[in-house]
Amino acid sequence: QSVLTQPPSASGTPGQRVTISCSGSSSNIGSKNVNWYQQLPGTAPKLLIYGNDQRPSGVPDRFSGSRSGTSASLAISGLQSEDEADYYCAAWDDSLNAVVFGGGTKLTVL
Amino acid sequence: QVQLQESGPGLVKPSETLSLTCVVSGGSISGYYWSWIRQPPGKGLEWIGYIYYSGTTTYNPSLKSRVTMSVDTSKNQFSLELSSVTAADTAVYYCARPLRPGFIYGFEHWGQGTLVTVSS
Numbered sequence A: 001q002s003v004l005t006q007p008p009s010a011s012g013t014p015g016q017r018v019t020i021s022c023s024g025s026s027s028n029i030g031s032k033n034v035n036w037y038q039q040l041p042g043t044a045p046k047l048l049i050y051g052n053d054q055r056p057s058g059v060p061d062r063f064s065g066s067r068s069g070t071s072a073s074l075a076i077s078g079l080q081s082e083d084e085a086d087y088y089c090a091a092w093d094d095s096l097n098a099v100v101f102g103g104g105t106k107l108t109v110l
Numbered sequence B: 001q002v003q004l005q006e007s008g009p010g011l012v013k014p015s016e017t018l019s020l021t022c023v024v025s026g027g028s029i030s031g032y033y034w035s036w037i038r039q040p041p042g043k044g045l046e047w048i049g050y051i052y053y054s055g056t057t058t059y060n061p062s063l064k065s066r067v068t069m070s071v072d073t074s075k076n077q078f079s080l081e082l083s084s085v086t087a088a089d090t091a092v093y094y095c096a097r098p099l100r101p102g103f104i105y106g107f108e109h110w111g112q113g114t115l116v117t118v119s120s
Helices: none
Strands: A009-012 A018-023 A034-039 A046-049 A063-068 A071-076 A085-093 A098-101 A105-109 B003-007 B018-025 B033-039 B046-052 B057-059 B067-072 B077-082 B091-098 B107-110 B114-118
Touching: A009 A018, A018 A085, A018 A105, A034 A063, A034 A071, A046 A063, A046 B107, A071 A085, A098 B046, B003 B091, B003 B107, B018 B033, B018 B091, B018 B114, B046 B067, B046 B077, B057 B067, B077 B091
Parallel strands: A009 A105
Antiparallel strands: A018 A071, A034 A046, A034 A085, A063 A071, A085 A098, A085 A105, B003 B018, B018 B077, B033 B046, B033 B091, B046 B057, B067 B077, B091 B107, B091 B114
16 A cells, blocks of 8 residues: 555546646655656656656646645646556655655546 | 666575666766665556665665665666565666755656566
8 A cells, every 4th residue: 555645547538637636644745845757658757747846857848746735736738648657646755764656547548 | 868777687586685786877876866666567666765875875664674775986886685585576676866966856867677576
């Protein structure tokens, strides 16, 4: 069982806006920055969002992140077929003194 | 552009020690926290721990008793040892570097990953 909780699956049609949630606690999301990763099949994860809502260079602005209390969300607008992937949230946990990941959300583009 | 490359045996026997090395090219190992992350087949990501370029380490509590990390700044590489392995340690192992110096996570740079299978 993961420290951060994500829905196992999400779906949307091309052009749609989809959000993926990540729920934690005061020892992680509630007080530490959240990252989001995209993992295409057979490849290493790619950093999409850091610092809750910051995009690394090269990440399209269709991807956005937010944090409120002990939860965070990743939003993908203008959904494209190539967005079909697994998405993971991550944060530092002060109680565990460790980086913790969500269990991952498999996004299907219908 | 920074590149990370993991290397090590792809097959380890139960109860033995898994050993991997990550070579960093295109940038210095200095100033950064370097992490190991693993992913069992078909499952999610698990952070194993980090080593700072100076040698300071922090390990995931769930693996702490079995993990040792080391760094060799002269060779621009760092290593992972995981002892007393079982089938549950079968996974793709990644080395990773955060976006900026001083960041512990926010992993922008990843190795390609190496599959380690624990089996007799």
